[in-house]
Amino acid sequence: MTAALPAPTAAAAAPSRWWRDAVIYQVYVRSFADSDGDGVGDLPGITARLPHLAALGVDAVWLTPFYASPQADGGYDVADYREVDPLFGTLADADRLIATAHEHGLRVIVDVVPNHTSDRHAWFRGALAGGPERDLYHFRPGKGTDGQLPPNDWESVFGGPAWTRTTDPDGTPGDWYLHLFAPQQPDLNWENPAVHAEFDSILRFWLERGVDGFRVDVAHGMVKAPGMPDIGAREQAKMIGSQVLPFFDQDGVHAVHRNWRRLLESYGGERIGVAEAWAPSPERLALYVRPDELHQAFNFQFLGCPWDAEAMRAVVDASLAAAGSVGAPTTWVLSNHDVVRHLSRYGAGDDALGLRRARAAALLMLALPGSAYLYQGEELGLPEVTDLPDEVRQDPSFFRTDGQDGLRDGCRVPIPWEGEEAPYGFGTAAGWLPQPASWRSLSVAAQTGDADSTLELYRRALRLRKELDGLGDGGMRWQQSPPGLLDLVRPGFRCTLNTGPLPVQLPRPGSLLLSSAHLAADGETITLPADSCAWWAI
Ligand code: GLC
Secondary structure: OOOOOOOOOOOOOOOOOHHHOOEEEEEOHHHOOOOOOOOOOOHHHHHHHHHHHHHHOOOEEEEOOOEEOOOOOOOOOOOEEEEEOOOOOOHHHHHHHHHHHHHOOOEEEEEEOOOEOOOOOHHHHHHHOOOHHHHHEOEEOOEOOOOOEOOOOOEOOOOOEOEEEEEOOOOOEEEEEEOOOOOOOOEEOOOOHHHHHHHHHHHHHHHHOOOOEEEEOOOOOOOOOOOOOOOOOOOHHHHOOOOOEOOEOOOOHHHHHHHHHHHHHOOOOOOEEEEOOOOOOHHHHHHHHOOOOOOEEOOHHHHOOOOOHHHHHHHHHHHHHHHHHOOOOOEEEOOOOOOOOHHHHHHOOOHHHHHHHHHHHHHHHHHOOOEEEEEOOHHHOOOOOOOOOHHHOOOHHHHHOOOOOOOOOOOOOOOOOOOOOOOOOOOOOOOOOOOOHHHHHHOHHHHOOOOOOHHHHHHHHHHHHHHOOOOOOOOOEEOOOOOOEEEEEEOOEEEEEEOOOOOEEEEOOOEEEEEOOOOEEEOOEEEEOOOEEEEEEO
16 A cells, blocks of 8 residues: 555645646546446445555546436536435445545545536526526527527537427426536526535535545536627537637636635645636636646647647647646546547557557656546556447437437446456446456456556556656657657656657667567667657666
8 A cells, every 4th residue: 555645734734736747547436346236336346446546556536426416417417516326325435435545645536517417406496496596597588489499509519409498387388498518417607606605615515525626527618608699600519629619618717716726725735626628729728727726627639639749749749838838737638438548549440559559648648747647447458349239328418419429438338357257347237338248358357467468557657657756747858750759858768659650760769668569679779669659767
């Protein structure tokens, strides 16, 4: 076991600024470990598996929402922010998880979902019944002669209109309410001070239970442009990464984050906020991590970058420059519960190729300055599951888009721990999504001790990252390199990446620390295979 974390106190000593180079492991709660045999992962399951995360060498875990929820969107539809859903356990289980993680030296970050509640939240029920809670959401009369058309042309991120018409208590058609995601996720009205007060209180509730920070869901969404103007274009979800829309990345959201920063700092122990913010450029993303706002923001530009040395170098440079301009650390992320696993993105149908690239990408990511987010199962080299039968799918975006999309179940399949048959130690019953038979050889137990396995590669990389002075937070520079190659230098350290389809010969860059593939050496010349990465001490 690693050293336990000191109990946070208001009078903490010099800050460690731990988050600036932390490796944070995302646990998708439903799919990590099932302790009670219902096929769904839960909090006691996670607690029992914390030694795996401590041995892997990460600094913190981020838990996806485990709050009371009808699960219309995997728990991102919260009915009660201060209760644990019985599917996942109890408040006592959450307390135990937090305490055990701290004993293992792991910090705990939980999700907070402020853009919307569940339609089963007491507030929304009150609103539908015509109570004063209506002003906590966005209700508007419809357009057209009978109000039969939505109030504006905004589209839901999950497809279809972002508005649903309600029925008045007397049974007649009523106003429409806004939901940027599923209809079961009504958007809150952040113009109302009661919404601010409630979320301050929710944050305090979890901070007092000992959490080390929050991942802020849809941190760019809470404030809508005055008057909610039409956009005048279809397929708005595709515009999110490239322009400011009247419902996303409005300047007004920053006041919320400033307030939360003050709240976080009023607690000891360096508690952090990390923004899930989809901003059109690294510069606009950097606004979320100004010194008086959140501590980190996910770097989706890096996640979206193709397997190409030039493109990667450009994203790394732009990310470092933008975050650096406000004094924030950069973050790096390759996968999460909303996107196709990077092994499958890079492999485009060829899992062996994808695995080579995924291993190399992990070494690049962990060599870069800043903080890195790992998504559960990437340390096992799990591919996306692409052949899930429609009847087991649960992602609302699948159903809202006539089954054309549905990209988010294939990365949420329960992870394999051990054993010869499904569910491979995930629990005692079949998991909520079926695991492929090929995952037998990808389990934690199957890979442990196999020096060539992806799990051992991650373990060694994380150990080295801690041991080597100069990795983590700090500077870097590029060494000039042939096309298709990246050659990055940090104090005492060098990382060479070959994204090209052919092996490349190089003068030996230093003494080999770790590589994602076997390297051949001939005297002072080494051969870096196609799609591989190596770390060197210099
Ligand atoms: C975030 C979550 C995603 C969820 C959405 C709505 O993007 O990561 O899973 O569906 O917010 O809450």
